[in-house]
Amino acid sequence: MRKTMNYVWMGVVAVLALSPAARAFPRAQQQEVASTGKAAAFVGSDLFRSYCATCHGEAAKGDGPLASMLKKRPADLTMFSKNNGGTFPAELVGRIIDGRKQVDGHGGKDMPVWGDAFKEAGGGSDEAAIKARIDALVRYLETIQVK
């Protein structure tokens, strides 16, 4: 039963992520990402709210509305710096998000591989556009680290 629910919710998330609304916003915002670092943090928070908060929660504490339906609890994403001697491991976080770095529970049912998901979401599907979105997410996560 739990397993079935995982698939059901994964479907819900996939539909949300690929919906026209989700598809429409990143294009305009990519330009902002390119131009100012400040806007990039703002963009990252939008991306986070659209693609990640359902599982990880609005405050990235791992307590989104879907969290309790998942077999594995989504991680608290505010502890990277603290757990890494005060330095935010940006490169590692980027690799986790785009799926190059395999971690437990990723690329499976519980967390999509975003490098691939963004590729299919339109609004600029080339490598640079995908990287811009992942970078924006990474920079946003850096701003919400627990000190």
Ligand code: HEC
């Ligand atoms: C369908 C639910 C779901 C969605 C949506 C989701 N995640 Fe996750 N995420 C998880 C789960 C489950 C884990 C695995 C936790 C573990 O293995 O301990 C995880 C782990 C992570 C990790 C690794 C944390 C660590 O400490 O190693 C990062 C980084 C992460 N997610 C970022 C994101 C970002 C950024 C997004 C949005 C682009 C996102 N996640 C969307 C469920 C989700």
